[in-house]
Amino acid sequence: MITSVLVANRGEIACRVFRTCHELGIRTVAVHSDADAHALHARVADASVRLPGEAPADTYLRGDLVVKAAVAAGADAVHPGYGFLSENADFARAVLDAGLTWIGPPPEAIEAMASKTRAKQLLGIEPLTEVTEADLPVLVKAAAGGGGRGMRVVRRLADLDAELAAARAEAASAFGDGEVFVEPYVERGRHVEVQILADTHGTVWPLGTRDCSLQRRHQKVIEEAPAPALPGDLEAELHASAVRAARAVDYVGAGTVEFLVADGTAHFLEMNTRLQVEHPVTEAVFGVDLVAEQIRIAEGHPLDPDPPRARGHAVEARLYAEDPARDWSPQTGTLHRLAFPSSVRLDTGYTDGDTIGVHYDPMLAKAVAHAPTRAEAVRKLASALERAAIHGPVTNRDLLVHSLRHPEFTAARMDTGFYDRHLADLTEPAPDPHAPLAAALADARARSRPGFGGWRNVPSQPQTKRYLMAGEEHEARYRHTRQGLEADGVRVVHAEADLVILDVDGVQRRFEVARHGDRVYVNTTALTALPRFPDPTAQHAPGSLLAPMPGTVVRVADGLTAGTPVKAGEPLLWLEAMKMQHKITAPVTGTLAELHVVPGQQVEPGALLAVVEEAP
DSSP, rough: OOOEESSSHHHHHHHHHHHHHHHHHHEEEEOOOGGGGGOOEEEEEEEEEEESSSSSSHHHHOOHHHHHHHHHOOOOOOOOOOSSSTTTTHHHHHHHHTTOSSOOOHHHHHHHHHHHHHHHHHHHOOOBOOGGOOOOEEEETTTTTTTTTTTTEOSSGGGHHHHHHHHHHHHHHSSSOOOOOEEEETTEEEEEEEEEOOOOOOOOEEEEEEEEEEEEEEEEEEESOOTTTTHHHHHHHHHHHHHHHHHTOOOOOEEEEEEEETTTTEEEEEOOOOOOOOOHHHHHHHOOOOHHHHHHHHOOOOSSOOOOOOOOOOEEEEEEEEEEEGGGEEEEEOOOEEEEESSSEEEEEEEEEEEOOOOOOOOEEEEEEEEHHHHHHHHHHHHHHHHOEESSSOSSSHHHHHHHHHHHHHTTOOTTHHHHHHHHHHTOOOOOHHHHHHHHHHHHHHSSSSSSOOOOOOEEEEEEEEETTTTEEEEEEEEETTTTEBBTTBBEEESSSSSEEETTTTTTEEEEEEETTTTEEETTEEEEEOOOOTTTSOOOOOOOEEESSSSEEEEETEEEETTTTTTTTEEEEEEEETTTTEEEOOOOSSEEEEEOOOOOOOOOOTEEEEEEEEEO
16 A cells, blocks of 8 residues: 655646545655745655755656655655656656655556657558658647647748757756757647546546647647537547557556547647646546545555446646747746636645745646536626736736637637637737726825825826836826825726725726735736836847847847848847747847857846847
8 A cells, every 4th residue: 555655746736636645545745946945845745855956947857766766755655746857767766766665657658658659650550751741730749748839830841850940948947858850730620539437447438528729839729528529429439549659558547548539530749658748627627536536546456347328528737837929928026916716626846935936837827617508608708807916927817718708719620720710819918908006006005104195285287197008108106185096087986005996987996916926916907017217228139039038049140140131030040948948039120239148058037138120
């Protein structure tokens, strides 16, 4: 019987596994890098062990240190979570060799499916070896990867070599393995997968389907179970294929078999020999705890002959600290507040006051809604996201809400090209026009002295406050009077430091206000309070390229020096942050006037990278 589990992972998945372990009465052990010394997963575990290492991003890839930590902490089992070492057969063997229980599939099964090329060959599918014009578009993928890293769509043959090189570099950085392969790219396919659970007694459960078609950079954003609008015969075929794949490698534990569905045909993509990020939607629909089942299977318990019945529909949205309108650039900083309505399940590795750093994936949380029907689950999740208090770095919250309410999604007509078609519309700023006034009134009330309303007996100029909202400057104007605070065009019903109620055209609206430094949050609108007298020196020349995030300059375009002609949209340099590479392109056609960075240089957000002078 398992009594103590070390989770060889961090963040949200470590916290999620610990939750089940605590419910089962199992002691928990966390491992952490120096960057994660105060992370939530290290705080909620019964014990934690530091993993030494100079590079925080690579610390969790040191299997030898993780096994050593498990032995030192007295753990008798290891759960790999997802990512990092979760699909590393050598790590699984090392855990077993140390006399510990491995809460995962046999190393041989991991090995058989770990390489996407070998997995396809096992099922009789051969990757492309030579690419011609007739094969385009194609997809370059990391053989050992996942999460969209090391993946590139190639539409021109002339771009293939460069994209292969970029994919290899990204895959090597993320997984320690630069092997990539090429396969046909299906433009309008749906990403559908089957959750499987297999015991050591020969029983394999196919636990329904999931649709994960809404993706950015080939990484899932919104997932749901069951996959909607699938013909019954196709669903049965997917279940049978998933079970066949599992039996082909004598699989044990939880795993996922992924397919691309197009024109009624299912194309095998890969088998993930681990728990998936989106597993909560399956748990909600089938009423099972997949982590608990993993532990029971690892202890040798058999599954029931038949899986449980599915009930209702579940939808999950991944909340990321990123700016979708700026090439999905990851964001960093302090997460002052993260609170969701109790109507949804929230899985997270963060709590109020935590810092979002540069070393790891920018996912903050997963919100999951379950309801009797798909329409109810979608509506429930969109409402919860809209009402959530998320104070800190820019997130994709608005994108998630707009996506869930988009006609293509509500009608279940989405595919993997959804954001390619709709991103511009979905990220169009729509800030609340009354938010600056509400912020100003709340601030005025917070600053007022007891017994002094601030009004004057003679007419005076209105008070003004300036805010930056959705990239534009807004001015709020109000007056102190005998009757209290007044503003043009609206009636101030109530004003306190954290709550303002305005009567707008006969409708009373509530505005909850929170402040963190110069940042002000009014309901879901984020504002930056501007100084009364702007600093004239805080300006950059036109055409300046500023670092959108903290990161490392990994590459500068060949031959790029001051004086080089450039075209608008042409890549000039590449930044790596959170294991992803981000292209920095020329904003206009002209001449590179200044280049301030070199490969290997680390930069902070807002750092001046280069200046492009526009052609006359």
